Every structure is written in structure tokens, then in C-alpha cells.
Amino acid sequence: MIKIDTDRLPRHIAIIMDGNGRWAEKHTMGRIRGHRKGAQAVRTVVRACREIGIRYLTLFAFSSENWERPAKEVQALMFLLEEYLDKELAELQKQEIRLTTIGDIERLTPVVREKLFQVKESTATNDKMVLNLALSYGAQDEMIMAIKKIIEDCGSGKMEIKAINKETFSQYLYTSGMPDPDLMIRTSGECRISNFLLWQLAYTELYFTKVLWPDFTKDDLYKAIASYQKRERRFGLTSEQLKEVNTEMCKGKVNA
Numbered sequence: 016m017i018k019i020d021t022d023r024l025p026r027h028i029a030i031i032m033d034g035n036g037r038w039a040e041k042h043t044m045g046r047i048r049g050h051r052k053g054a055q056a057v058r059t060v061v062r063a064c065r066e067i068g069i070r071y072l073t074l075f076a077f078s079s080e081n082w083e084r085p086a087k088e089v090q091a092l093m094f095l096l097e098e099y100l101d102k103e104l105a106e107l108q109k110q111e112i113r114l115t116t117i118g119d120i121e122r123l124t125p126v127v128r129e130k131l132f133q134v135k136e137s138t139a140t141n142d143k144m145v146l147n148l149a150l151s152y153g154a155q156d157e158m159i160m161a162i163k164k165i166i167e168d169c170g171s172g173k174m175e176i177k178a179i180n181k182e183t184f185s186q187y188l189y190t191s192g193m194p195d196p197d198l199m200i201r202t203s204g205e206c207r208i209s210n211f212l213l214w215q216l217a218y219t220e221l222y223f224t225k226v227l228w229p230d231f232t233k234d235d236l237y238k239a240i241a242s243y244q245k246r247e248r249r250f251g252l253t254s255e256q257l258k259e260v261n262t263e264m265c266k267g268k269v270n271a
């Protein structure tokens with residue numbers, strides 16, 4: 016088992032779960048079987064994150080571009096999501112995990128929307144971990160939505176142009192109130208961001224693995240976390256400056 020330091024865990028992990036189709040092809044199965052196996056990997060990873068104490072886990076489950084896939088595949092993905100919500104509610108409650116979503120969920124079918132609403136409602140006070148599903152999500156659309164709302168609020172006097180800054184802009188995004196991801200994992204060997212959390216990933220450590228999502232295990236998660244823990248996050252500062260900030264923090268002079 017890979018060793019990780021549980022005192023220096025990423026607070027927020029975001030994952031692009033890629034490679035379900037290729038996994039199915041490799042096993043001479045239809046793509047939908049790949050997604051079904053992918054849903055099992057979701058269960059494994061949610062459990063593992065909760066077990067080690069990750070506070071936020073964001074999973075890219077369905078992008079705004081995925082609507083263009085064959086209708087049969089879209090239907091199957093929606094069905095898998097419904098099934099996941101039905102089967103996992105008890106587990107989410109037991110593990111005190113709160114479910115949230117980001118994305119244009121108005122586009123989802125009324126049945127899925129209703130199920131999401133129920134699971135979100137019933138897990139709303141759970142506070143051990145947030146499982147955040149990106150559904151019908153696209154980062155460019157998210158930013159356009161935020162800009163439109165800011166313009167609206169400036170027009171109605173709710174917001175002043177001079178008050179627009181990185182913090183206030185963040186509050187208009189779907190992820191408002193959540194810390195930005197510390198670690199972003201993408202499976203299947205693709206090294207792209209694919210319209211995922213473009214604003215929020217500004218200083219995130221990126222980890223790409225060749226493992227296909229349906230094969231992704233707790234061990235693979237540990238490998239990603241171990242790699243994250245070896246890196247020095249500088250947030251635009253020099254190593255020397257960073258050492259000073261850390262020393263000041265230890266002396267209690269600077270807020271973390």
C-alpha cells in the first residue's frame with residue numbers, strides 16, 4: 016500500500032473520470048458496460064476519500080458537451096446516476112456525506128432532478144465530506160452565467176463594479192462557498208482540462224494517470240495523493256518567500 020501523510024491531505028480533490036469507453040472496448044463490451052463499471056469505481060473512491068478524511072470530492076460525471084453523445088448512451092448515463100442516487104443514499108447518510116451538484120441541472124430529466132433534490136435535501140446537514148457531482152457542467156458556461164448575473168446585479172444596484180474582484184467573482188460560480196481543488200486527477204492518459212473548473216483550477220496541482228477510470232482503485236488514489244504531497248505549492252511566490260511565510264505561520268503571525 017502506498018504511504019500518504021494524513022496530516023497534509025488535499026482538502027478538495029476533483030476528478031475527471033475518463034476512459035470508460037476505452038475500458039469497455041478493451042474488454043470487448045459495449046460502452047455502457049464501461050460506464051457501469053465506472054459507477055462502481057465512483058463508489059470505491061467516495062468511500063476511500065471519506066475514510067482518509069478528504070473534505071471535498073468533485074466528480075465530473077456529465078459534461079455540457081456529453082449531451083451530444085448518442086441518445087442511448089445519454090439515457091444510460093442518466094439511468095446510472097438515478098441508480099447511484101437510489102442505492103447510495105443510505106451509505107451517504109451512514110458516512111455523513113453531503114451531496115451537492117454543480118452544473119445546469121435544469122437540463123436533466125424531471126425524474127433525475129427530483130431524485131437529486133431529495134438526496135441533497137436529506138444529506139444537507141451531513142458534515143464529514145461533500146460529494147459534489149458536476150452534472151451537465153461546463154466551465155465556460157459557468158463563467159458566462161456568472162458574468163450575466165454580475166451585470167444584472169450591477170444594474171439593480173445589488174453589486175458595485177468596483178467590488179468585483181477574485182473573491183466576489185467566485186461567489187457567482189456554482190462552486191461558491193467551496194475551497195478550490197488542491198488536486199485534480201484525470202484518468203485514461205489524456206492531459207487536458209476539458210472545460211472543467213477552469214477558474215477554480217488556477218493553482219491546483221494536476222495529476223494525470225494512464226489508468227482507465229473503471230480500473231481506478233484506492234491504491235491509485237493514494238498514488239495521486241502521494242504525488243501531490245511531494246510537490247511544493249508556491250502560489251506564484253519563490254521557495255524562499257514560501258519558507259518565510261511558513262515560519263511566520265508557525266510563529267502564529269500570519270493567518271493560514
Ligand code: FPP
Pocket residue numbers: 032033034035036037038050051053054057074075076077078081092095096099148203228
Ligand atoms: C468518460 O468516459 C466518462 C463519462 C463521460 C461519464 C462518467 C460517468 C460515470 C463514471 C458513471 C456514472 C456516474 C455516477 C456519478 C454514478 P468516456 O466515455 O469519455 O471514455 P472514453 O474516452 O474512453 O470513450
